[in-house]
Amino acid sequence: MARERGKGTRVALLSWTALTFVFLFLPILVVVTYSFNGGRNLYVWTEFSPDWYGRALDNPRVVSALMVSLKAALINAAIAVALGVPAGMALARRKGAWTGPFLALLFVILGTPELVSAIGQMIWLDRIGLYDGLLRLAVGHSLFNIAVVALIVRARAEGLSDTLEEAAADLGARPWRTFLEITLPLMAPAVLAGVLLSFTFSFDDVIISLFVQRPGTSTLPIYILSSFKPGLKGDVAAIVVITLGLSLIGMLAAATLLLRGRGKALGGLLD
Amino acid sequence: MSRRRMPRWSPAAPALLWWGFFFVVPVAWIALYSLGQKPPPGGGAVTLDVLSGANYVAVTSELFLRVFWVTLRTAALGTLACVLVGFPVAYALARYVPERWRPGLLFLLVLPYWTSFLLRAFAWRIILAPEGALSDTLRALGLLSAPLSLLDSNAAVQLGIIYNYLPLTILPIFVALDRIDPALGRAAMDLGAGPVRTFLAVTLPLAAPGIAGGVLLTFILAAGDYVVPAILGGAKGLMVGNLVATQILASQNLPAGAAMAVVLIGLLGLAVLGAQAAVLLTRGALRLARGPAL
Amino acid sequence: MASDVKLDRVSKSFGAFKAVDDVSLRVPAGSFVALLGPSGAGKSTVLRMIGGFELADTGSIHIGGRDVTDLPPYKRDVNTVFQSYALFPHMTVAENVAFGLRQDGVPREERRSRVRAVLEMVQLIDYAQRGPAQLSGGQQQRVALARALVKRPSVLLLDEPLAALDRKLRQQMQVELKLLQHDLGITFIFVTHDQEEALAMSDTIAVMRDGRVDQVGTPTELYDRPRTAFVAGFIGSQNFLAGRVESVGRLVADNGVIVEAANTRDVAAGSKGLAAVRPEYVALTAREPAGAGNKAEGRVVAVVMLGDALEYVLRLDNGDEIFARLARNAPERPQEGERVWARWAREHAALFPYEAVAARVQAIARPRPEGKSE
Numbered sequence: 001m002a003r004e005r006g007k008g009t010r011v012a013l014l015s016w017t018a019l020t021f022v023f024l025f026l027p028i029l030v031v032v033t034y035s036f037n038g039g040r041n042l043y044v045w046t047e048f049s050p051d052w053y054g055r056a057l058d059n060p061r062v063v064s065a066l067m068v069s070l071k072a073a074l075i076n077a078a079i080a081v082a083l084g085v086p087a088g089m090a091l092a093r094r095k096g097a098w099t100g101p102f103l104a105l106l107f108v109i110l111g112t113p114e115l116v117s118a119i120g121q122m123i124w125l126d127r128i129g130l131y132d133g134l135l136r137l138a139v140g141h142s143l144f145n146i147a148v149v150a151l152i153v154r155a156r157a158e159g160l161s162d163t164l165e166e167a168a169a170d171l172g173a174r175p176w177r178t179f180l181e182i183t184l185p186l187m188a189p190a191v192l193a194g195v196l197l198s199f200t201f202s203f204d205d206v207i208i209s210l211f212v213q214r215p216g217t218s219t220l221p222i223y224i225l226s227s228f229k230p231g232l233k234g235d236v237a238a239i240v241v242i243t244l245g246l247s248l249i250g251m252l253a254a255a256t257l258l259l260r261g262r263g264k265a266l267g268g269l270l271d
Numbered sequence: 272m273s274r275r276r277m278p279r280w281s282p283a284a285p286a287l288l289w290w291g292f293f294f295v296v297p298v299a300w301i302a303l304y305s306l307g308q309k310p311p312p313g314g315g316a317v318t319l320d321v322l323s324g325a326n327y328v329a330v331t332s333e334l335f336l337r338v339f340w341v342t343l344r345t346a347a348l349g350t351l352a353c354v355l356v357g358f359p360v361a362y363a364l365a366r367y368v369p370e371r372w373r374p375g376l377l378f379l380l381v382l383p384y385w386t387s388f389l390l391r392a393f394a395w396r397i398i399l400a401p402e403g404a405l406s407d408t409l410r411a412l413g414l415l416s417a418p419l420s421l422l423d424s425n426a427a428v429q430l431g432i433i434y435n436y437l438p439l440t441i442l443p444i445f446v447a448l449d450r451i452d453p454a455l456g457r458a459a460m461d462l463g464a465g466p467v468r469t470f471l472a473v474t475l476p477l478a479a480p481g482i483a484g485g486v487l488l489t490f491i492l493a494a495g496d497y498v499v500p501a502i503l504g505g506a507k508g509l510m511v512g513n514l515v516a517t518q519i520l521a522s523q524n525l526p527a528g529a530a531m532a533v534v535l536i537g538l539l540g541l542a543v544l545g546a547q548a549a550v551l552l553t554r555g556a557l558r559l560a561r562g563p564a565l
Numbered sequence: 566m567a568s569d570v571k572l573d574r575v576s577k578s579f580g581a582f583k584a585v586d587d588v589s590l591r592v593p594a595g596s597f598v599a600l601l602g603p604s605g606a607g608k609s610t611v612l613r614m615i616g617g618f619e620l621a622d623t624g625s626i627h628i629g630g631r632d633v634t635d636l637p638p639y640k641r642d643v644n645t646v647f648q649s650y651a652l653f654p655h656m657t658v659a660e661n662v663a664f665g666l667r668q669d670g671v672p673r674e675e676r677r678s679r680v681r682a683v684l685e686m687v688q689l690i691d692y693a694q695r696g697p698a699q700l701s702g703g704q705q706q707r708v709a710l711a712r713a714l715v716k717r718p719s720v721l722l723l724d725e726p727l728a729a730l731d732r733k734l735r736q737q738m739q740v741e742l743k744l745l746q747h748d749l750g751i752t753f754i755f756v757t758h759d760q761e762e763a764l765a766m767s768d769t770i771a772v773m774r775d776g777r778v779d780q781v782g783t784p785t786e787l788y789d790r791p792r793t794a795f796v797a798g799f800i801g802s803q804n805f806l807a808g809r810v811e812s813v814g815r816l817v818a819d820n821g822v823i824v825e826a827a828n829t830r831d832v833a834a835g836s837k838g839l840a841a842v843r844p845e846y847v848a849l850t851a852r853e854p855a856g857a858g859n860k861a862e863g864r865v866v867a868v869v870m871l872g873d874a875l876e877y878v879l880r881l882d883n884g885d886e887i888f889a890r891l892a893r894n895a896p897e898r899p900q901e902g903e904r905v906w907a908r909w910a911r912e913h914a915a916l917f918p919y920e921a922v923a924a925r926v927q928a929i930a931r932p933r934p935e936g937k938s939e
Contacts, residue, residue, distance in 0.1 A: 009466075013363035020360045021376075024383045024437065027394030034397050083289055086282035098280040102287065109294060111488055113495020113539075115512050119519065119532050120297025123304060143294050146286050160654075166618050167651035169638040171665030171716065181664075185655050204387040207497045210516070224389050228396075228502060237397075240390045247387065255378045 028244070035237035052234035053242075062239060065223040068134065072219065073202040075138035080145035080198035085191055087146070088153025089183075093162050106147045117143060118211035125212060133217025140208040145198035152197070152258070156190035189257040196254040200247050305530035309523070317525050326530035335514065335531065341425060342510040343538070346493040349432035350486055353440035356433070358482075361441045365448035377445070384438040392502035395431050396422065399503075423505025431499040440489045447481020448474070479550070487546055491539050511535050567595040567752045568629030568642065568719035570615060575624035576776075577610055584610045586776035587624075592769075594629075594719075597746050597753045599763035602773035603799070608756045609724055611773070615754065616645045616722050629719055639668070644713035645722040648729070650705045652697035658708050659684070659693040665716045683715040703734050710745075720752045727762065739765050760800045764788065772796050790828065794917035797841045804847065804887050807919060810838040815858070816916055820883045823858035826914035837919035846913035847889035849877060849899050854908040861887055861907050865899050879907055 036048050056062055091099060109117075121140045130136060164186070168178040209219045218226075220243060227236045280287075306322040329335070360380075368376060383391065398405050399422045406419035421427045451474060459469040497512035504510065511531065518528035570592040577585040585607045592598045600608035613619045615626060617638035625634045633641050644665070652661050659680055666676045684690045687707040697705055706726055713721060723742075727735045743766045746753045757763050763770050764784045771781045772795075780792045791797035798805065808818035810832045816824045824840035832838045854860045866886075867878040877889040877899065887907050891898060899905045 010367050013359050013367055017360045017363040017368075020356060020437070021379065024380070024434075027391060027398060027434070028383065030397055031390060031394045079289075083286040087286040090280060090282035094279040094282070096279040098283070102280070102283055105287075105290060109290060111491055113492055113512070113535070115495045115497055115515060116298065116301070116532055116536055117294060119515070119529060120294065120301050122519070123300045123525070123529075124293070124297035127300070139293060143290065146289065150286065163647050163649055163651040164653060166638070167645070167647055167653070168664070169618075170616060170643075170645045171712065172639045172668035173664070174639055174668075177668065182653060206388050207512075210497075211519070221387065221389055224393075225501070237393070240387065240393055243387050244390055248382075251378075251382060
């Protein structure tokens with residue numbers, strides 16, 4: 001057995017890390033477990049039963065809220081990608097004096113409490129007369145997600161040499177063909193990851209949805225939130241777990257795309 | 272590649288315009304609305320005939336000040352707790368976890384943060400429920416004499432904030448530590464510094480900007496949080512976020528809510544500047560204390 | 566079919582920095598030309614302008630008589646081997662090589678046979694289905710070469726293509742590239758900062774510094790008759806002695822050594838000058854040589870083994886150093902620590918107007934004895 005320096009520290013830190021991870025995941029497990037609680041009162045465990053899942057999906061309000069969430073998330077993802085991908089590529093390939101201020105705005109968008117953005121959306125969307133429920137949600141969510149997509153794309157583009165596009169031009173490819181055959185395939189994982197993340201963030205969003213929603217277009221998280229008031233039952237837990245499942249799939253797919261074959265840790269995202 | 276090419280930033284222009292139109296302008300309107308008045312019922316969202324700072328005066332009422340104070344305190348304590356708990360984790364991930372496992376663990380770390388807000392707060396409602404399993408267990412063990420009453424209090428909110436933002440604090444610290452060239456630590460030890468001194472004199476200062484960034488981000492987002500206090504706080508665990516939401520959504524007093532939001536942004540802005548000043552001052556003080564090298 | 570390349574008074578600035586300053590150059594068709602210079606000299610920028618990746622601010626560029634100044638890269642009959650190779654990571658070796666042919670609309674059968682032929686030429690036919698990541702540096706370099714050559718361009722540009730290779734491989738590739746160019750007859754324009762490389766491979770070398778061309782000539786011309794002190798010092802090794810020019814062809818160095826030079830450049834009497842003589846022309850003797858000039862006395866402080874030669878570091882009494890290179894089997898080979906005289910012939914000394922150039926020699930500095938200051 002090879003001798004190792006600082007063994008004690010290592011064990012202590014790794015144990016602490018393991019404990020922290022347990023701390024982080026325990027509540028999620030708790031919710032998943034309790035969603036199978038057959039009893040009337042959610043907090044008191046009676047019996048194992050998947051009934052609530054059926055009841056949740058039967059509820060028309062749940063289904064309609066789910067549809068609203070999905071549609072809004074899709075529109076928002078489209079906006080985020082359409083605006084975020086070019087911005088990310090420009091940040092990587094066409095740096096200049098503009099890069100600093102742009103990134104500053106980007107980080108303001110990321111770091112400002114959603115509350116502020118939500119109020120602003122509410123005021124402004126009413127003023128400009130945008131009353132369509134789905135569009136309001138999509139627009140409100142898109143701000144944050146454009147920033148996310150831009151950062152992901154930038155990280156990916158910086159990892160790839162821009163000489164590749166020059167080489168393609170050198171070999172006779174016109175700009176459009178270079179984009180289709182070189183740029184797009186190489187950026188695809190990042191773009192896809194951006195789609196998935198912006199979809200997921202929009203789907204889970206609470207506070208912007210709360211402020212910009214119109215009667216008749218409520219998202220699933222809003223429905224869950226409103227269900228907290230009357231006595232809590234298992235069907236809400238079931239819905240929450242369903243959303244968790246969807247998010248998980250989105251996350252896993254995004255992570256696989258981002259990390260496959262690339263040595264860069266997530267650190268590349270936060271540069 | 273033409274001589275008269277479009278400006279370098281042109282692909283980013285759509286995003287810029289979108290942000291300008293849907294973020295910058297709306298935030299400016301918040302400021303404007305905060306100077307308006309709540310109109311009589313049926314008169315729309317706000318009357319801007321007379322612009323005054325009346326709402327700001329209302330903001331300094333006892334209730335609001337108390338809630339602001341609770342908010343800042345909760346956010347600060349929460350951030351501190353996150354750093355204390357999270358720094359060792361970040362350090363372990365950067366230095367002791369094998370390279371192979373890192374992406375996976377980082378993903379697992381961030382996963383709770385990226386799952387639904389509601390899910391996480393919800394989970395704590397179940398765990399902390401007076402009639403729930405944890406409460407029963409603690410009573411059975413004799414640690415509690417009455418049902419667990421953490422819920423619907425500031426304590427529950429504090430716990431929820433810590434839980435919520437822990438991954439968000441760990442990640443920037445990890446990135447900052449990961450960036451440090453391991454050779455620097457070896458060089459310090461080669462020059463005679465023990466592990467503790469190396470950590471204090473080399474590792475920590477180099478990681479400080481990243482740590483500061485993570486701390487600031489956590490603090491700002493925690494201060495503006497709505498969901499955690501809404502679900503776990505009840506009437507006693509109110510934070511600014513809920514107050515603003517109530518003003519705007521329930522009381523229909525948009526100008527008052529806007530004023531509170533502006534105050535919040537202002538306070539957070541001050542926090543950012545204060546943090547930067549603190550960093551500069553600390554650096555200066557340290558230099559002064561050590562004396563010139565030459 | 567090779568083409569000639571003509572640059573006419575070409576300039577390029579990046580912001581305030583003038584990377585290329587009024588450069589005119591003519592590269593004959595079918596020749597192997599090197600753009601040589603230190604980093605920042607502007608040689609890569611010139612290459613990129615020929616390739617079309619940068620647009621000249623002023624001046625014109627002609628390839629094969631055709632004005633290409635404003636044309637984008639995909640419209641020029643020029644192909645580039647990039648310093649980083651720039652192989653497309655998401656394509657196999659064969660697909661990389663075929664890319665250019667596809668852009669030209671070459672039909673599939675012809676494409677396949679040409680790809681096959683060029684991969685056999687660079688001896689990588691067995692790697693055709695591999696991805697670039699699975700190849701070594703040298704192999705990647707050959708794929709980049711094949712990819713450019715398969716299009717049969719009239720001019721091939723190479724931007725420090727051997728920089729990333731280790732020394733042995735680099736020397737091997739130098740020979741291979743030289744032979745390749747000879748067989749194909751295409752015009753090769755090659756950027757490098759390694760003067761040995763340029764000397765070994767090129768028909769003509771253009772030495773650049775600070776955006777300008779200092780001198781264009783064959784390797785022999787540049788080596789034997791450098792036109793500026795910079796070229797004298799950049800190519801091969803050189804001893805430099807700074808001092809005052811007494812009269813045409815005569816310099817009194819600051820350390821007292823008198824140099825009488827046969828090769829002089831416009832140096833006015835009374836001005837500050839730089840004398841230069843190559844180490845291989847410096848002989849060492851025990852007894853003081855006859856004559857007033859072209860000699861210096863000192864102590865041998867180091868003898869460096871260069872394989873086929875020995876380099877002697879001679880330290881004069883005032884601390885300056887002169888380098889002499891002798892063959893391993895030269896008749897007089899002093900020992901370390903001996904006091905000897907260095908002497909050289911008038912024909913081998915040159916005189917230049919003063920400029921701040923460092924002598925480039927292969928020697929190791931030894932610690933100075935106590936008491937001597939820098």
